[in-house]
Amino acid sequence: MAEREKRPRPAPTPTNITQPFWDAVNEHKFLLQYDPEAEKYQFYPRGLSVHTGKRNLEWREVTGKGTVYSYTDTVIPARGFEGEEPYLIAAVDLEEGVRLMSLLHNCKAEEVGIGMAVRLCWDKIDDEFEYFAFEPDR
Amino acid sequence: MINPLANKDIAIIGYGEVKNVRRSGRTTYDVAAEATSRVLEYTGLGTKDIDGMATVLPSSEAGNNFWSNYLGDHLGLQTSWTQTTDIGGASMPGNIARAAAAIQSGYCETVLSIAAATPTTRRVDDQRSYRSEFRNPTGIQGPPGAFGLIMHRYMHQYDLKFEALGKLAVAQRNGAVVNEYAVEGLRKPMTVDDYLNARMVSTPLRLLDSVMPCDGANAIIITTTERAKKLGVKNMAHPISYAELTNFNVHEQLPDITETGFSIAGPQALEKAAMSTDDIDMFHPYDDFLIAEMLQLEQIGFCGRGEGSEYLLSTDISPTGKLPINTGGGQISAGQPGLAGGQLNIIEALRQLFGEATDRQVPNPATAMCTGIGVIPYVRNWGTSAVLILEKG
Structure with missing residues (x-):
């Protein structure tokens, strides 16, 4: 391709x-x-x-602390993520009882699992804007 | 439970379909005109015999907030009841129920229900709210990513056998091979190994779990059973039950994303028709992804929760089997003409009920269940679930 x-x-x-x-x-x-x-x-x-x-x-x-509810390893990238594939996306249940979705950083596909403890972290989209993401809470 | 369709006073008297083509270069109006011309020819009616029109808002025309006005004008229709429905792939089964209600209320007598979309030629949709702020910036690969999340969660809670999804993919492909309206590039036989070895899009979802987008259109005509008899139509099918649910579980912040509105709409549609799943001769579910069909089988009640894999592996789903499924290829193997795909499987059900499915004909089917699915909300399962039961007239 x-x-x-x-x-x-x-x-x-x-x-x-x-x-x-x-x-x-x-x-x-x-x-x-x-x-x-x-x-x-x-x-x-x-x-x-x-x-x-x-x-x-x-x-x-x-708190920004939660657990992985589900995940997917993105092999064909979405718009704006070309060249970064494969990358993990996680659905995360926060301790406060809501579910979020974003990138899961600092984690290999073979390490991720449902129930894994994660915490919020931050991504720079550009000079103007940051976005929320997750990383393992080791 | 009130069922306004119980006395079979509404009839679908014909269908028209345009061949699915990728990047056709045609306008949405042109494919709509072809489908309309075909259904008029099938029923022997003219444009002046139509006094109601229902359609779906397609991504190729979503910038036009007068879509149904423009479409009806293009098609030469003067209508006393006009409806655009925008619950995605549930819009067209939904339009049959809406048209039936309009006819029964006296707003019109004969409705053209027309779905047309050319998303591989032109896309002008712009969805804000959670999509632009909380989906697109995350990098999730759209619907395949959302269903990747659903599949991994399903695998955590239940037993998912990929061979079962492969069997479903092969059964639908066999239908597309003999369906002249299917996207030409998909009319080649495939094997379960082809499915298992297909490229991953967003794990564990493969390329062959997914639909192939294309351009296309299809149309049906809905009227009273009384008028259908007066017209002396060659075939008719009655919509005998319909149930729809939008924004299932919206209040729950931590919903089970393997659970959908079909767990309510499925049993409701059966109860309204006083039927069990054993009374359904064919199943023509909305199929954006193979796993969506398995979830529907479980939640409508063809098998128990988590038993979808075993059910598919142990059931003959071919046209001559116990429960034929999407015999024309479905959207996954015939192509998904955008939101016009929401009527694709209804057209196939009609073709079967009318005995016109040639090489893939189900032997003497009397009933069919068709479904629709609309929208993917923020980290949830789909937004609208619609179930329609048809009976041969």
Whole structure:
């Protein structure tokens, strides 16, 4: 197969809902929306609580610790990841009870397993933007 | 349980299909026109006999927020009921239920349900929300990556035998070989070893687990059984039950991603029809990936949870078998014409019920179950699950 041309990694465009989240990520903090009435978190960020339908959400900083719920080793790269394959993507359950998905760094495909302890880490997308990722919590 | 389709007063009286082609260079309107012309020819109707139209919003026209207006205008249809449905691959089975409700309510009498998409020629869709912020920047390989996650989790909880998925791939390929509407490049026989040795896309999902995108279109005509009889149509099939569920488990933040809305919509559709899975003569499930078909078999109730591999290995799924599955190749082997693929397997079910499936004909089928799947949410299983049961008229 011909070499794939490397395109820029897609960067999120913050919205009025997600701006506080991305501002925090760029300071290496991870915020989740919390519904104080339902006493539950939710992810991804939304305009209301899926638990109660109320716009009563608070941003709370979380531990960033979790476990691998599932994973996949990406062999054919997505747009903006050409030349980086193979790379691992993990679905991770945070201690706060939400599930996230992102790249799993510092881990070989033969090392990853469901239930493995991981923690959040950070990726530079470009000079402007950082993104969240995971690494083994050894 | 209320079933507005129970008395069989609604009939599907014909189908029209365009050959699946990659990068056809054609417009969505042109393939829609060909499918429409074919179904009109099949039924002997003209454009002025149609007073309702239902369609799906395809990625090739998603920038047009007047899509159904433009499409109906292009096709020469003056309609008193007009509907675009945008629940992805569930839109077209969904449109049969929506059209039936519109006909029963008196808004129209004869509906063209038309699916057309040319995503390998033009894509203009732009999905925001979780997709642009939380999916695309992660590097996950779109739907194959999402199903890679689902498959690894399934393997953690249950026993997944890849030979079973391979058997399903081969059975569908055998259908595509004799289906003149299938993408030409896929009309070559394959073996279970070909499946097992196929290139990985996003582990453990292989290239041959997946659909081949293409351009295409298909259409059906839905009317009252009374009008169908007056018209003296040569064939009809009744939609006798339908169930649909969107955003299954949306409140749960840690859902079991092997579980889908079919665990509710499947049993509901059967209960509405007062049927069990033994009453289903053929299964024509929406097939974006092979594992999706196995999850449907389990959750609709053809076999128990986690028993999909054993069920597939022990069941004859060929046209002459106990449960024929996607006899025309399905989207995986005939090609996926974007969201028009959501009606592909319904067309095959009709062809079978009408006894027009030639080399792959199921012997005298009386019933068929068709399904639809829509959208992949953020780290969850698919968003919409739709189940339609058809009965020969």
